[in-house]
Amino acid sequence: MPPKKYSNSKLASFKKSIQSKLKDVEHDLGEIKDTLDHNTRGTASLSQDSVYSVHMADAGTDSYEREKGYHFMNRETDYYKHLTKALERIEDGTFGVCRICGNLIPEERMMEVPNATKCVQCKENEKLNI
Numbered sequence: 820m821p822p823k824k825y826s827n828s829k830l831a832s833f834k835k836s837i838q839s840k841l842k843d844v845e846h847d848l849g850e851i852k853d854t855l856d857h858n859t860r861g862t863a864s865l866s867q868d869s870v871y872s873v874h875m876a877d878a879g880t881d882s883y884e885r886e887k888g889y890h891f892m893n894r895e896t897d898y899y900k901h902l903t904k905a906l907e908r909i910e911d912g913t914f915g916v917c918r919i920c921g922n923l924i925p926e927e928r929m930m931e932v933p934n935a936t937k938c939v940q941c942k943e944n945e946k947l948n949i
């Protein structure tokens with residue numbers, strides 16, 4: 820039985836796609852950070868770690884735009900982490916392999932959701948069990 824795993828050339832193209840997604844996210848994060856820095860001029864400068872506490876402490880009325888910004892930034896940061904994990908999985912050879920049944924996750928799904936670790940079937944089964 821051949822090992823279930825994407826070929827090196829497939830993995831290379833996944834890697835390329837993920838890296839270009841990472842670039843996009845980096846770009847977006849840079850922009851939103853500039854906006855937030857600009858909006859919070861005069862207050863303490865923001866480090867990545869202080870985003871939450873500042874956000875929680877801020878009960879200002881015109882904070883809607885900033886709130887949106889933080890929301891977007893958190894989401895993008897999560898996405899960034901997922902993509903980084905996907906790259907790690909390419910390196911350790913578990914990328915595209917369902918961690919439940921061990922089958923290959925279809926290529927289209929991996930292109931769309933590079934951080935997927937379960938095939939659709941197993942995901943569905945999981946939902947039914949809940």
Ligand SMILES: [Zn+2]
Nearest residue numbers: 917920938941
């Ligand atoms: Zn599966």
